[in-house]
Amino acid sequence: MILQEKYNDYQIILASNSPRRKQFLTDLGLAFTIKPANVNEEYPSHLKGKDIALYIAQQKASVFNNLDTNELIITCDTIVWIDDVALGKPENSDDAKQMLQQLSGKTHEVISAVCIKSNQKEHLFYDVTQVTFNTLNSLDIDYYVDTFKPFDKAGSYGIQEWIGLIGIEKINGSYTNVVGMPMEKLYNELMKW
Template sequence: MQPLILASKSPRRQELLKQVKIPFDVIPSDVDEAQYPMKSGPEEYVETLARAKATHVLDQHPDRTVLGSDTVVVVDGEILGKPKDSQDARRMLRQLSGKVHTVLSGVAILSEDGETVFHGRADVRFFPLTDEDIQTYIDSGEPFDKAGAYGIQGFGAMLVEEIRGDYFTIVGMPVAQVVRALRSFSH
């Protein structure tokens, strides 16, 4: 059997698949997320984006199994994507300061034989952040390629007071759910 295709260039998702010893090739999807406005709730939205990314790569490799994924941060009813610049990162981190937010990671596993689509969820509480905390984190360079302007697996761990739910969803993919879905998918 050929390795899974991961339709993402995310180093975090690649590490998660390596961690659970799933063989994979990386063929990033270049889906324009702006083409997919949120028409329903954030759960459906993140699943729609994951499916779109997997479909784009499956269309190019119809004989393979493709995994697409997308992660969003939701706070006060607003979806926070990746920050455009340091000012946008500062705005997001201020919005997350001292609050609970939800992280959703959508997953779509597709092949010519079928599909399974789901999402993982975790609630994260940030400590109240000072302007100095925020500036130090922005200066680290870490916020710029991450939904919600932070990465829990890196320096951003200092921002987090509490987690409820799946840690790996916050990193970028609910890996235990993925393993189980792949097992049932291949039977």
């Protein structure tokens, strides 16, 4: 059975405003609606790495209660993890430039956590991809931030944008995870659901 047939009778809700996540689900051929989960993305200070992304993905799913039997919620949260620090979305241009300086010439982890929720069950999973940046000069960083305005992206960059073309030395793991949703894992989890 293909994925589209399996979920033909479901109302899938993507709880995200991300145009990249929307495009991924569209590319899978799924019919869905968008209802962003507007939650505070703060997390307990004792959480580290994947546990931060898992916590926020679950918080986003917790907004949706009293689901109909045919409704299925998909939430996702992505963080960049470097030097024992989580980088989320930048607050402004200076913050974005500082994040890119921090990533320059180093390897970091991109961690995306996904929550699939129905009225009967909830399932959380995550993926981790290692990304290595070349050393970026300040002119390239300024150009990227000023031109592409990566304020909706964890770690202040989109691998699919100009900075990914000129600045990424290598990745180890899922490309779609770095873009914002681990589609290979999501597909497999939806097929098992």
